[in-house]
Amino acid sequence: MAPRECEICHVNRAQILRPKNHARICAPCFTALFEQEVAETVESSKLFQPGERVAIGASGGKDSTVLASVLKTLNERQNWGLDLVLLSIDEGITGYRDHSLEAVKRNAEDLALPLKIVSYQELYGWSMDQVVAQIGKKGNCTYCGVFRRQALDRGAAMLGVGHVVTGHNADDVAETVLMNLLRGDLPRLSRATSIVTSTPSAAKAKSADGKVMITNVKRSKPMIYAYEKEIVMYAHHKKLDYFSTECIYSPEAFRGSARTLVKNLERIRAESILDVVKSGMDMARLVPQVQDAVPEEVEMTGGCGDAKESGGEMAAMERKLRQDEEAEANGIETEIQLARPSKSDRTEDTPNAETIALTAANDHPDGQNHDRDQLAPVTLPNRTKKQKPAVRGADKRTLPPKQKLGQCEKCGYLSSQAVCKACMLLEGLNKARPQTGIEVG
C-alpha cells in the first residue's frame, strides 16, 4: 500500500480524511485544525465579548462534550477571557438523562468547570417521565421542547449568564434546512441557520432575596460549520468521554428522514453538508423579516422528536392536545410523501407503537411504502395535524400576525400570549393530575 503521509506535516501517517475537502491528515494536525476552525468561526462572527460569562448547554453527548472541551482550550489559548460554566437540563427521563448527567459531571470535573443542573421537576413540578405517564407518548416531545427552552433561559438567568452556547453542528443545521425546505417553512429555515439567535427572552428568576432578575439570553452555535463526523473523530482522538444513546421517548419522526437524507448525501458528496448550510444561510437572506417575537423551541441536536412550533400554532396545538385526552392519537406523520389516504386518521390501523430509539424492524407491514428510513423508530402520531389544512390553505402560511411582546401573567416569562406556552401546558397537566399523586413506576 502506498504510504500516505499527512498533507500538513508530512511526517505522520494520514489518519483522517476530511469530508469538506478530502484532505488526508494525521490526528495531531486534525485536532489542531479543528480547534483553529472553531476559533475562526467564533472570532469572525464576534460571538464573544471579553470577560463574558457564557453557559455551555451540556447534555453529556458528543457535541456538547466536544464543544466544552474546545471552548475551554481556546479560551485559554486565544485569551478570550471568558467565564465558562456548564449548564445541563435534567428532563427527568430515567434510563437516559440520569446516565448522561453522569457524563456531564465527569466532563465538569475533567475540564474543571462549574456545572449547574436545572431540572424540570424543580422548575415545573413535572419530570418528563411523569408527563409521559400522564399524557402518553403523543405530544410529549412538544412539552419537552417548550420546557427545555425556558429551562435553558431560566438556568442562564440563575447563573447570571446572558449567553448560552450549544453544540449544533453542520449536519444538524443541514438537516433542519432540508426539513423546513420539505415543509415549505422558510421563516423557520432562516432562523435555524443563524449562528446567533438573539432572543429577547426574559426569564423571571427568583433569587435568594426574592428579587426578580430579567435577562436577555443570546444563543449561539460555535460549531455550526463542523461536520458531525469530525466532532466524533475529535472526541475519539482526544479520548473525550461522552454519552451516546437516543432519548428513549424520541421516535425521530420527521427529522429522522432528513437525517437519513443527509447521511446518504454525505456518502456521495460530503461537501454537500456544508453547502446545504451555506445555501440555507443564503436563503435566509431572502426571507422578509418577520416579527419573530415568540422565542422558538429549542432544537435538540439530533434525535429529538420534532417539537418546533410557532406561536399561533402552539395555541391550536394545546387545544388539540386537550381534546385528545382520550388518547385518540392522530395517525399522521409529517413525512415526505404527502399522499397518505385518510386511513391515517384512524390510529387503530396505523402501527403507532412507539419504540425505543435504536429499534429497527418496526411494525410497519410490508405493504407500506415509506420514504423514510425503515430503521427510524416508529413515529409519534403527528402533533402537527393542523398542517393538513395548512397545506391546502395558503393563508396560514403567510406572515404570522405581528405579536406583541408581553409577560406571562403566571410566571413572568416573555410571551406574546397572556399565559406562556409552558404555563399553558402545565395547566393542562396539573388539572389532569390525580389527587393521590401516583408515582411514576
Place this chain on the structure above:
Amino acid sequence: MAEHASIPLTIEFTGGLELLFSNQRKHQVELPSSNRSPNVADLITYLCDKLMKDPRKDMFVLDGTVRPGILVLINDADWELEGQETYQLQPRDEIVFVSTLHGG
C-alpha cells in the same frame, strides 16, 4: 497474506453500537480465513452473522455496506484511507466501529 487458519483481530464498538453486541465494547475475534486473505467486507459479514446477538442487523449494515453514519477506523485511521471494504486484514489489526447516529 494469511497463512493462518484464522486472523486474530481486536474489534471495538462505540457510540451506542455496543448495544448490538452484547453491550460489550471490545471483542477479540478470530476471523476464519479459508484459503484467501479476508478483507473488511468479510469481517463485517462475520460480525453480523456470528457476533451480533441483537436481531437488528440493519442498525449496523444496510444495503450490503456499513450503515451511513457509522465510522470505521482501521488501526486508528479512517478506512477510506485504507481502501474501505477491500482492505486486507492483517493479524492483530484493530478495527473500531463508531456510530455517530445519536443526539449530541
